[in-house]
Amino acid sequence: MEQNQSSFSNIIFNIFIPVMILNKGHKVGLSPLQALLIALSFPLCFGLYSLIKEKKLNYISILGLVNILFSGVLTVLALGGIWFAFKEAIFPLLIGAFVLGSSFTKKPFFKTMFLNPSAFKVSEINEKLDTDTKKSEFEKLMKTSTQLLSVSFLISAALNFILSLQIFTPLPETMSITEKQALLNQQLSHMTMTSMAVILIPMMLFVGSILFYSFKRTTKITGLTMDDLFVK
Numbered sequence: 483m484e485q486n487q488s489s490f491s492n493i494i495f496n497i498f499i500p501v502m503i504l505n506k507g508h509k510v511g512l513s514p515l516q517a518l519l520i521a522l523s524f525p526l527c528f529g530l531y532s533l534i535k536e537k538k539l540n541y542i543s544i545l546g547l548v549n550i551l552f553s554g555v556l557t558v559l560a561l562g563g564i565w566f567a568f569k570e571a572i573f574p575l576l577i578g579a580f581v582l583g584s585s586f587t588k589k590p591f592f593k594t595m596f597l598n599p600s601a602f603k604v605s606e607i608n609e610k611l612d613t614d615t616k617k618s619e620f621e622k623l624m625k626t627s628t629q630l631l632s633v634s635f636l637i638s639a640a641l642n643f644i645l646s647l648q649i650f651t652p653l654p655e656t657m658s659i660t661e662k663q664a665l666l667n668q669q670l671s672h673m674t675m676t677s678m679a680v681i682l683i684p685m686m687l688f689v690g691s692i693l694f695y696s697f698k699r700t701t702k703i704t705g706l707t708m709d710d711l712f713v714k
Contacts, residue, residue: 590625
């Protein structure tokens with residue numbers, strides 16, 4: 483439960499609230515620069531809170547901070563079209579590359595991210611990996627699952643880029659800076675809402691399938707049941 487609350491808080495404070503401030507700030511009289519600074523304060527403060535409380539960096543806060551910074555700067559400078567398309571694609575692309583690279587190390591991303599002691603009975607899983615064959619099969623599973631997970635980010639990057647090109651249309655040169663910024667705010671809001679349905683839901687199903695496959699294979703390798711894997 484605590485882990486679910488933490489994940490929910492990460493999404494709310496690092497992504498949802500900052501995006502809403504950037505999108506709707508002009509309706510309460512905020513200038514683009516003021517909206518940017520206020521939006522940046524949420525992932526910054528949440529990241530510092532996590533660092534003080536948990537003694538570790540919150541990578542979601544860092545990613546949210548960089549993402550909001552890029553969105554805000556592009557809006558303040560009134561740069562639309564292809565710039566936003568690249569921005570929307572570059573973050574999942576970088577994450578996908580990082581995840582893929584980790585599959586060739588001793589700590590694949592899937593293993594460190596999902597198989598943690600707060601959610602899984604890691605010690606019991608390790609006890610069942612009592613032969614070299616089982617250990618080899620399990621490590622191969624972690625590598626494969628990590629690579630499949632990286633594919634989800636690469637697909638997301640491609641979908642983000644295509645969708646962004648449709649939404650972030652070129653800004654008319656006859657518009658003033660203020661008008662361009664207002665139009666960009668509308669486009670950014672449209673992109674946020676549309677991507678939830680067009681990209682997020684299919685990607686969640688894709689990642690869910692990877693998780694199910696990985697946990698099912700883990701039960702086969704270890705002999706544990708699905709219920710045995712999870713901390714109650």
